[in-house]
Amino acid sequence: MVLLGEIGAAQGLKGEVRVRSYTEEPADIAAYGPLRNEAGTKTIEIERVRVTPKAVIARIKGVTTREAAEALNHTKLYVARDALPEAADDEWYVGDLVGLKAVSAEGGPLGTVAAIHNFGAGDIIEVERTEGGPSLLVAFTDDTVPKIDIAAGRLVLVPPEEIEASDDGDA
Incomplete structure (x- = not known):
């Protein structure tokens, strides 16, 4: 598993969250499909993202309240290594x-x-x-x-x- 990002604080009242994205382009974190938590026990699907000057804001499938968003705070987001594209010759994961x-x-x-x-x-x-x-x-x-x-x-x-x-x- 490869760490792609981490969910931060809730954003607003309707279940959005801030995401710290470790992808080259921050919004690309949503392009990898379903992500997993560190233990691999929970699937997290990012429905959409928007990049603001201060943060990446994400809508997580099934999360519709601030309380549900707050429960995800500090969740690390992983993807299987084989889901990643091959690195260029002078780049490595x-x-x-x-x-x-x-x-x-x-x-x-x-x-x-x-x-x-x-x-x-x-x-x-x-x-x-x-x-x-x-x-x-x-x-x-x-x-x-x-x-x-x-x-x-x-x-x-x-x-x-x-x-x-x-x-x-x-x-």
């Missing part, structure tokens, strides 16, 4: 990256990709180190991740010099 082995430019093991985060300033790759210790958190850029090979199950990670220096005890 986060779910395809998590679990890849991270190696240095020379091929030495660094760890395993644990997550990709985005706190608003760009993507950050989190790598659990092979030798233990705190995870590496590195900006996910072409310079720091110059090669990704999904088929081989690995990516090349080039941490900035500041991180390498702190690893040696120099910083």
Whole structure:
């Protein structure tokens, strides 16, 4: 399952909700058909969306009151991975990256990709180190991740010099 968004607060009195959409175009979250909650126990169908300057507002099938909309607050919206289109050559789904082995430019093991985060300033790759210790958190850029090979199950990670220096005890 792939996370496409999350339902937020109720909007108005007639059952609409705000949605945080993780799709490239926010309104496209409605184009994937029925979505599932995190446990996979509930199906959520978005009947229509409208994008405002502040939020994506959605009408959920069967939700007609503010109280019903409020009950959906914080519901994460998932779709099966096979329902997604194939990624372009220079694009990847986060779910395809998590679990890849991270190696240095020379091929030495660094760890395993644990997550990709985005706190608003760009993507950050989190790598659990092979030798233990705190995870590496590195900006996910072409310079720091110059090669990704999904088929081989690995990516090349080039941490900035500041991180390498702190690893040696120099910083």
